[in-house]
Amino acid sequence: MKYSLCADIMFVAVGEKGPVWPDTDGIIEGMKLAKKNGLTGIEMFDxxxxxxxxIAAAGKELGIEIRAxxxxGASLLGDPAKTGELVSLFTQSVPKAKQIGCSRLILNAADYAKDLSAEKVxxxxxDALKRLAPIAEKEGVTVLVEPLTGGFFTSSKQAFGLIKNVGSEHVKLLYDMFHFQNIEGQITETIKANLELIGDLHGAGAPMRAELTVGELDYAFILNTVKELGYEGNFCLEFFTFENRDEKVAASCKVLPA
Incomplete structure (x- = not known):
């Protein structure tokens, strides 16, 4: 298994008008923090x-991959009126992702069409993912669909069913254990049943999105189970911390299987 750190979440600040996301320097600091703790990659947002x-140069210098x-247009998934815009924006994002050596692009459906039935969404x-799949295949990238707490998806069955219906090796689910613990629980059994449909794993302490050692999820147990299943993909630490960042990352890394 490979391990990464979400640089955006790790270095977000609180401003007068809401979150202040890190700039280029913050992303590079995320790379340095990952390397310091023996992690081999980061993930980033925009x-x-x-x-x-x-960012590409820093990744090469530090030996850190940008894994997702x-x-x-990530938020537009699930709005039929904006599918064309999503496809266009995704197509424009692919060469930028490749510029930093990243081959997996996340869609989160945050702005799905809330006035439509679940079936229509x-x-x-x-429809959107079937349009994106051949683009992803041609470009050698993977689309990751990430269900969010309080978002459209209400069960893993619903989310994995979508991935199965699309039927492409270039469209996978980003299974975030923090979000799915809030949505339904049953983390290890769900992963066991759907491992081939998972393209990335995220984790944070639940329900408060803290470091891995805090909350109701036993990450040592979960990740050892995932390792025993033969998962060789990425697991990303994606938790908020506004103080004692180094200590919390170091503590979280201690539960990661070797």
Whole structure:
């Protein structure tokens, strides 16, 4: 298994008008923090507004991979009126992701069409993902669909069913254990039943999105189970911390299987 750190979450600050996400320097600091703790990658949010050449160079210098990033238009998945815009924005994001050596782009459906039935939203998602799949295959990238706490998806069955219906090796689910603990629980059994459909794993202490050693999830047990299943993909630490960052990352890394 490979381990990564979400640089955006790790270095977000609180401003007068809400969160202040890190700039290019913050992303590079995330790389340095990952390397310091023996992690071999990071994940990041937006590609826009950041110096991608500097990020790519820093990754090579530090030996840190950028394993996933958020596609432009990520929130539009599930809105049939905006599927064309999503496809266009995703297509524009692919070369930018490749510029930093990243081959997996995240869609989160945060702005799905809330005035439509669940069936129609799922149909819109399936249509969009079937349009994105051949683009992803041609470009050698993977689309990751990430269900969020309080978002559209209400069960893993619903989410994995969508991925099965799309039927592409280039469209996978980003299974975030923090979010799915809030949505339904049953983390290890769900992973066991759907491992082949998972393209990335995220984790944070639940329900408060803290470090891995805090909350109701036993990450040592979960991750050892995942390792025994033969999972060789990525697990990303994605938790908030506004103080004692180094100590909390170091403590979290101690529960990661070797």
């Amino acid at each position: 590609l826009e507004g950041r110096d991608l050449d500097r 990033c958020v596609s432009a 799922l149909a819109a998602m399936e």
